[in-house]
Amino acid sequence: MGVIKEYRTVSEVVGPLMIVEDIQGVQYNELVDIQLHNGETRRGQVLEVHEDKAMVQLFEGSSGINLEKAKVRFAGHPLELPVSEDMVGRIFNGMGKPIDGGPELIPEKYLDIDGQAINPVSRDYPDEFIQTGISAIDHLNTLVRGQKLPVFSGSGLPHNELAAQIARQATVLNSDENFAVVFAAMGITFEEAEFFMEDLRKTGAIERSVLFINLANDPAIERIATPRIALTAAEYLAYEKDMHVLVIMTDMTNYCEALREVSAARREVPGRRGYPGYLYTNLSTLYERAGRLVGKKGSVTQIPILTMPEDDITHPIPDLTGYITEGQIILSHDLYNSGYRPPINVLPSLSRLKDKGAGEGKTRGDHAATMNQLFAAYAQGKKVEELAVVLGDSALSEVDKLYVTFTKAFEKEYIDQGFYTNRSIEETLDLGWKLLSILPRTELKRIKDEMLDLYLPKLSSE
Template sequence: MKKFYHHIVQISGNVITVLAPNVPYYSLAEVVSDQGTSLAQVIRLDGDRVSLQVFAGSRGIATDSRVRFLGHPMRVSASANLLGRVFNGSGEPRDAGPPLSDNQIEIGGPSVNPSRRIVPRNMIRTGLPMIDLFNTLVESQKLPIFSSAGEPYNDLLARIAMQAEVDLILVGGMGLKYDDYLFFHQTLEKHGALSRSILFIHTASDPVVECLLVPDMALAVAEHFAVNENKRVLVLLTDMTNFCDAMKEIAITMEQIPSNRGYPGDLYSQLASRYEKAVDFEGAGSITVLAVTTMPGDDVTHPVPDNTGYITEGQFYLKQGRIEPFGSLSRLKQQVNDATRSDHRALMDTMIRLYADFREAQEKRAMGFRVSEWDTKLLKYGDLFEARMMDLSVNIPLEKALDLGWTTLAECFEPAETGIKSDLIAQYWPKAQ
C-alpha cells in the first residue's frame, strides 16, 4: 500500500507542492480531496519539495488533501485494440469505446541508440506531387510543416493520413479546437483510414499538462508497433507551437527563469527528444514524424520554428493553401530519387528552375515591363504548374505526376528550351499525336 502525504505546503495555479522523500521525476500521483481523486504528475524536484501539475486543475484541493505517489510515470496501453480509437492527453478514451489497460508501456523513454539506426532508403508515397515529386518524404525522416495561422495545415495532415502508404497512422493533436478534432475523426472514418489510425487528441479546453503528454504517448505507441510489430508508422503531430506554449505556461507557473520570448531554456532539448524518435530499425519497422509548427506573425525566427529547423531534416512551407516550392526542402530526398525513375531528379530540377523564372516573369508583367515571347511561355507554364502540381486537391501517384510534368513542359516549351539531357528527352518527351 502506497503511503499518503497529508500536508500540501503550496498551491499555485494548478501546481501543488508537497514534502515527500525519494520521489521519481515525472512519476504520477493521486490527489485525494473532498472533490474526489485527481491525477497529477511530478514536474519539479527540489530536495524533498515535490511540485505536481494536477491534470484536472487544483479547484477543490486544500492544504490538508492527501497525496499518494504511484511510483511510475504515465503509461499507455499498446495493443491492437488501439486501432480506430481516440484518446485524450492522459490516455483516457475520448470516443465511446472502453478504457484499455492491457500491455501498459511507459511514455517519454530515451531516443533509439544510434548504432541501431540504419540509413533511410525507402520513400513514403503520399499522392501529393509537391511532396512525392519535389520533396520526397523518406521513411524515418523528421519534417516540420511551417505554417502561418489560418493555413489549412490540418487539412493537409488529414490528406496525408488518408493517402500515405504506411501501415499505421498516429495522430497527436495539441490544443486543437473541437471542430478540428471532429474533422480529423470524420475525415479518416469517411475515407476508410480510421481502422489503421490511432488518435491522441488534446483540445484547447483540456488541462495544459495533457498537452505535454500527447507527443510522448503517440511516439511511445509508434515505437511499440515499429519494434514489436514491424510496422511502418507515420506520426502526425499538430501543433508543436501549442506544445511549446504549454511548456512555457508551466515554466511561468514554476517561476523558472525565462529564455527567448519567455520560453524555457531547454526548449531545444525538449523538441529534440521528441523529433529524434524518428528512426528506421534494422530488422524491424520505422517511425516517421511530420509535425505542424505554426509561426506566430509568420515569423520563421520565432523560437519554436527556429529551434525546430536545427533538429529536423528539412521543412515544408505552407503558404496560401499550397506547399511552397521555394524554402521547402527534404534533405533525404536524394536517398530515394534515383531509385524511383531515371527522370525524377532531372525533371524535378528543371520544373523548379522554370517556375522560378515564371515568378520573375510574373513580377515583370506586374511592373508594366514588356513581356517577351519567352516570358509568355513561362507565364503559361507557371499557371499550369500551380494548378497541376501545387494544388493540394491533386491526388496522383508519383509515376503519373512525372508523366504530367513532361506533358506540362511539352505544352509550353520546345525540348531544347528545357535544358534536359537528350537521352531523357528521347525516352520521356510526349510524342506528337
C-alpha cells in the same frame, strides 16, 4: 514497481503546479495520484525534487484542490501508457484514455511515455519512399520512412485539411507491410476534432489510425504529455509489431505554449520570446524519436505541423524545429488567397532526404531530374512574373512568356490538386513532364538528352 507512498502535506498550489512537503524517496518524473476531498482523483507528475519537497505538474488542473484534505500518492514509476495492437482504429483523449465509446483496452504491456534513448549507431538510414498522394510533397519534397518533415503553416491556413489528407492517403509503395497512422492533436477546438474524426471515419482511414485528441478546453499541461503518449504508441507498433508508422502531430505551437505556461509557473528565467531556455532540448526529445532501427522491420516517420506566430519563420518554434528536423513544407497565404489547395510554396520548402527516396526501384528513374528541372523552371517563372510587373509584358521575350505560361499552369494543375485528389507518383511524374513540355527543349538543361528523348516524344504523340 516501486512502493506507493501517500502524503497529506500539500503546502502550495500555483497554476498547474503543486508543492508537496516532507516527502521521502520520491524521484523525478514519478507518477502522482491526487485524491480530492470529494473522492475525485487527478493525476500529475513530479517535475522537481529538492530535499524533502517535490514539485508536481498537474495534468487535470488545480481548481478545487483543498490543501489540507488532498491525499497525494506517489506511484513509484513514471507515467506509462497501456499498449496493445487493438489501439489501431481507436480514438483516445490526450492522456491515452478511450473516448470513442469502445471497450477498455486489455494492455499487452505498459510503456514509459518518455521512451528510450536511441543509440545513433543503431539507427538505419532513411531511404524508402512514402507516397502521400500530394504532388508537391511526393515529387519535389519527397518523404521517406524514418524522416521527420515538419509543415510550417500560418494563422487561417488549411493545415488541418492537409494533415487529414496525408493521414488518409499516405502509403508505402509496392509493399504488403503493415502501415499505420498515429495522429496527435494538441489544443484543437471541438469543431476541429470532429472534422478529423469524421473525415477519417468517412474515408475508412480510421481503420489503420490511432487518434490522440487534446482539446483546447483541456488542461494545457496535458498537451505536454499528448505527443509523448502518441510517440510511445507509434514506437510500440513500429518496433514490436513491425509496422511502418506515420506520426502526424498538430499543432506543435500549442505544445510550446503549454511549455511556456509551466515554465512561467515555475518562475524560471525566460529565453527568447518568453519560452523556456530548454525549448530546443525539449523539442528534440520528441523529434528525435523518429527513425528506423537496425534489426527492426518497422519505422517511425514524423510530420509535425506548427503555425508560425505572425507568419514569422524566425520565431523560436519554427526556428528551433528547423534545426532538429530534416526540412520543412511551407504553406503560403498568397497561394491560399489565389484559391490553390493545398497552398504549398515549393520554393522555400525542402526535404533534406528527398534524393534518398527517389530513383529507379523506389519511384521512377526520371524523378530526380524532373524534380530539379521543375524547381529551376518555377523559380525562373516567378522571376519573370516580377519582371513583368515592373517593366510590363512588352519587355518579355518569347521564352520569358513561355515561362509565365509554365508558372501559371504549374500552380493551377500541379499545386492546386485539391484536398481529395490522391495522385500516384507515376501520375505526378507524368504531369511534371506535361508541364515541362511547355518550355523549349533548350531550356530543359537539368535533364539528360537520353531522358528527354525517352519522355518528350511520348508527350508529342499523345
